[in-house]
Amino acid sequence: DSGVTQTPKHLITATGQRVTLRCSPRSGDLSVYxxxxxxxxxxxxxxxxxxxxERAKGNILERFSAQQFPDLHSELxxxxxxxxxxxxxxxxxxxxxxxxxxxxxxxxxxxxxx
Amino acid sequence: xxTVTQSQPEMSVQEAETVTLSCTxxxxxxxxxxxxxxxxxxxxxxxxxxxEAYKQQNATENRFSVNFQKAAKSFSLKISDSQLGDTAMxxxxxxxxxxxKLIFGQGxxxxxxx
Numbered sequence: 001d002s003g004v005t006q007t008p009k010h011l012i013t014a015t016g017q018r019v020t021l022r023c024s025p026r027s028g029d030l031s032v033y034x035x036x037x038x039x040x041x042x043x044x045x046x047x048x049x050x051x052x053x054e055r056a057k058g059n060i061l062e063r064f065s066a067q068q069f070p071d072l073h074s075e076l077x078x079x080x081x082x083x084x085x086x087x088x089x090x091x092x093x094x095x096x097x098x099x100x101x102x103x104x105x106x107x108x109x110x111x112x113x114x
Numbered sequence: 115x116x117t118v119t120q121s122q123p124e125m126s127v128q129e130a131e132t133v134t135l136s137c138t139x140x141x142x143x144x145x146x147x148x149x150x151x152x153x154x155x156x157x158x159x160x161x162x163x164x165x166e167a168y169k170q171q172n173a174t175e176n177r178f179s180v181n182f183q184k185a186a187k188s189f190s191l192k193i194s195d196s197q198l199g200d201t202a203m204x205x206x207x208x209x210x211x212x213x214x215k216l217i218f219g220q221g222x223x224x225x226x227x228x
Binding site: 033 | 145146147149151156157158159160161164166205209211213214215216217218220221
């Protein structure tokens with residue numbers, strides 16, 4: 001158990017809908033990262049937050065957004081869902097942002113868009 | 115931009131034998147970390163081993179060790195005394211000191227046969 005929690009574990013929804021994925025980092029970690037794992041794109045970095053502020057952005061679609069709250073939990077919002085958004089979404093946390101710190105991964109949320 | 119390449123999509127090994135998984139990367143940075151993550155059928159991302167680029171000594175964690183060749187930008191993982199529980203997908207990952215984001219290779223599926 002990495003100490004990073006993600007809810008829900010599974011999510012099935014229809015095209016065009018909007019979902020919210022939630023992540024709670026390890027105790028003491030200030031930085032949260034979101035990654036997407038899909039069959040065709042592999043594991044890709046989406047976005048990073050550090051202590052409530054956006055720190056880095058990767059290949060995140062405009063339909064996707066995220067935020068980190070004062071209690072440091074983070075939410076990833078996916079809207080106007082398409083079939084291609086079906087993937088495993090991971091949250092990871094580290095003690096700080098930037099620099100060289102290990103990232104610990106949550107169990108992931110499996111999103112299926114039908 | 116940094117890239118990570120795992121040229122072996124699938125590998126197999128007999129239980130109790132040794133197997134080596136290959137990884138090469140490309141970067142112009144001098145300070146970075148490299149990781150191997152294990153993803154078993156449960157889909158959890160588990161950190162196996164870490165190597166700091168500034169360290170010449172190869173990292174070792176029990177049955178897992180790496181061969182880090184900085185000049186060649188090579189980072190292979192050796193699993194000794196393979197166990198059935200080692201069956202998983204293994205990802206090589208690069209952590210940039212500049213961005214703090216992980217860049218993953220495509221993964222190698224390892225099957226340990228009894």
